Amino acid sequence: xxxxxxxxxxxxxxxxxxxxxxxxxxxxxxxxxxxxxxxxxxxxxxxxxxxxxxxxxxxxxxxxxxxxxxxxxxxxxxxxxxxxxxxxxxxxxxxxxxxxxxxxxxxxxxxxxxxxxxxxxxxxxxxxxxxxxxxxxxxxxxxxxxxxxxxxxxxxxxxxxxxxxxxxxxxxxxxxxxxxxxxxxxxxxxxxxxxxxxxxxxxxxxxxxxxxxx
Ligand SMILES: Nc1ncnc2c1ncn2[C@@H]1O[C@H](COP(=O)(O)OP(=O)(O)OP(=O)(O)O)[C@@H](O)[C@H]1O
Ligand SMILES: [Mg+2]
Numbered sequence: 001x002x003x004x005x006x007x008x009x010x011x012x013x014x015x016x017x018x019x020x021x022x023x024x025x026x027x028x029x030x031x032x033x034x035x036x037x038x039x040x041x042x043x044x045x046x047x048x049x050x051x052x053x054x055x056x057x058x059x060x061x062x063x064x065x066x067x068x069x070x071x072x073x074x075x076x077x078x079x080x081x082x083x084x085x086x087x088x089x090x091x092x093x094x095x096x097x098x099x100x101x102x103x104x105x106x107x108x109x110x111x112x113x114x115x116x117x118x119x120x121x122x123x124x125x126x127x128x129x130x131x132x133x134x135x136x137x138x139x140x141x142x143x144x145x146x147x148x149x150x151x152x153x154x155x156x157x158x159x160x161x162x163x164x165x166x167x168x169x170x171x172x173x174x175x176x177x178x179x180x181x182x183x184x185x186x187x188x189x190x191x192x193x194x195x196x197x198x199x200x201x202x203x204x205x206x207x208x209x210x211x212x213x214x
Contacts, residue, residue, distance in 0.1 A: 011115045019189075111144075116156060140152050
């Protein structure tokens, strides 16, 4: 049976495309058929990374469909076991449509008050549109220190929508020059030169996949 994850956010540069690509790589190396629908018409980050990997001979290659609307994003898949939609930032109406057709809705969120407040507001809007709060997940990204992480988890865990808390992934992703460098070179965040950083990224991705497949 297919499962679908969508990465959405109001804020830009929060690691949506970064997580989508790393998840596709991890799924593929674990023999899970996987594709990404790249809904970001302006940036085409996922599509470009896939082309960069193919041209440099980096494996596994990524299967990415470039789509131009929420409807196309939903319709483009071919029964892949794991279907990932990489949405652009600030795409409010498309976000609602793709979220209604998802098993898990992930908002990567850096630990600034501005980003966290925007992310909270987005989940309120999705709930108002009838989407189940249980399908929503915050993943803290670009975190600078343990104290910052603790404070951010504390802030987000106060949020309740219809008396329900929103899920927060216990693993988080750190702001690291090596992640940026890997992406520049066509790799994903589980493929840096540093085993600890790769392990940290894998932990986040496997925790998400476990939630999705349970
Ligand atoms: N953990 C990290 N540490 C340092 N730099 C990072 C990290 N994650 C991502 N980056 C850098 O930030 C850039 C933007 O990340 P990404 O494209 O994943 O964000 P996005 O949420 O998809 O942005 P957009 O809203 O434009 O779609 C990456 O290309 C990379 O250079
Ligand atoms: Mg993106």
